[in-house]
Amino acid sequence: MVLAQTVQTKQEKIKQLENEQTILRGMATSGIVTASFTHELGNLGDVLSGRIDELKELIEEKAPPKLYENTPDFLNPYILLEDMKKQDSKLKNWLKFSIESAKKDKRKRKKVLFNGYFETFNQTWQNIFSNRMIDFTYDIDKENLDMRALEIDLDSIFNNLLVNSIDSFMRQKQNNSRQININIKSNTKEIIMDYYDNGQGLSKDILEHTQIFKALYTTKRNEHTGEEIGTGLGMWLVDTIVREYNGKIKLLYPTNGGFGIRITFTRRKV
Numbered sequence: 036m037v038l039a040q041t042v043q044t045k046q047e048k049i050k051q052l053e054n055e056q057t058i059l060r061g062m063a064t065s066g067i068v069t070a071s072f073t074h075e076l077g078n079l080g081d082v083l084s085g086r087i088d089e090l091k092e093l094i095e096e097k098a099p100p101k102l103y104e105n106t107p108d109f110l111n112p113y114i115l116l117e118d119m120k121k122q123d124s125k126l127k128n129w130l131k132f133s134i135e136s137a138k139k140d141k142r143k144r145k146k147v148l149f150n151g152y153f154e155t156f157n158q159t160w161q162n163i164f165s166n167r168m169i170d171f172t173y174d175i176d177k178e179n180l181d182m183r184a185l186e187i188d189l190d191s192i193f194n195n196l197l198v199n200s201i202d203s204f205m206r207q208k209q210n211n212s213r214q215i216n217i218n219i220k221s222n223t224k225e226i227i228m229d230y231y232d233n234g235q236g237l238s239k240d241i242l243e244h245t246q247i248f249k250a251l252y253t254t255k256r257n258e259h260t261g262e263e264i265g266t267g268l269g270m271w272l273v274d275t276i277v278r279e280y281n282g283k284i285k286l287l288y289p290t291n292g293g294f295g296i297r298i299t300f301t302r303r304k305v
Contacts, residue, residue: 037243050162059170083126083127083130087116087123090116091113091116098112122204125162128163131159144184144185145184145186146182146183147189148180148184150180152186152189153217156193157173167204167205167213168211168216169195169201169213170213170214171216172221173217173218174216174217174218175217176220177221180219180261182226188276188280191276192272192273192277192298193230195272196230197215198269199270200215203234203236204234207234207235208261212233212280213233214231215230216230216231216232217230223302224302225300225301227297227302228298229287229295230298231289231293231295232242233289233292236294237286245286248284249271250268251268282298282299283298283299284297
């Protein structure tokens with residue numbers, strides 16, 4: 036009986052590892068494709084920067100804006116061009132994000148200064164924060180606090196947490212005070228990172244909260260069809276990376292609601 040249970044447990048573990056390997060292959064392929072077309076994507080971003088302004092200049096020569104003063108917005112070419120410009124700006128930001136994520140130096144283990152890292156992190160997401168009316172703050176208890184890590188691993192942790200927060204804010208439409216805070220403190224033994232948002236918090240459908248760390252587990256569904264729309268990979272990636280650094284992860288429960296998580300890394304001896 037014990038032997039049969041042991042075999043079954045091993046088989047389940049092997050199946051889980053095979054599923055994770057399949058997921059990682061797909062993600063690696065996406066990264067390779069992005070890296071392969073970095074030059075072309077960069078050129079496309081440059082084109083997006085000014086094409087609408089150039090088009091407006093050409094139109095103004097034949098049809099100045101005054102001609103459309105009494106025209107409904109949906110028929111006014113200048114208003115339509117401004118809408119297109121905003122969409123181009125969003126696309127350019129996502130292209131920049133993809134290109135930055137694929138940079139080779141992010142895949143080298145090095146000393147990462149947290150102040151510099153989160154300053155860049157804030158700049159990268161600034162347009163999204165502004166468009167979604169999100170107040171993002173971070174606080175680090177020591178100016179030169181650092182950690183030896185792959186920068187792409189830190190990106191995977193905090194980008195996934197951030198995407199979950201943004202999704203929560205979008206579903207919580209009445210929340211006019213959208214806040215995300217990262218608090219990093221340290222002692223002689225550990226680096227402790229607390230991440231908070233004031234979104235909806237964990238779904239009530241999750242009976243066992245640690246399930247969110249399982250691969251392919253998601254509660255995100257289309258509100259009209261009920262179809263799953265989440266990948267179920269974000270929190271699994273966060274947990275996997277933290278464990279690879281021999282770190283610990285713990286869910287927090289803010290008294291004012293929202294979502295909280297604590298990530299703890301052991302400090303390396305110098």
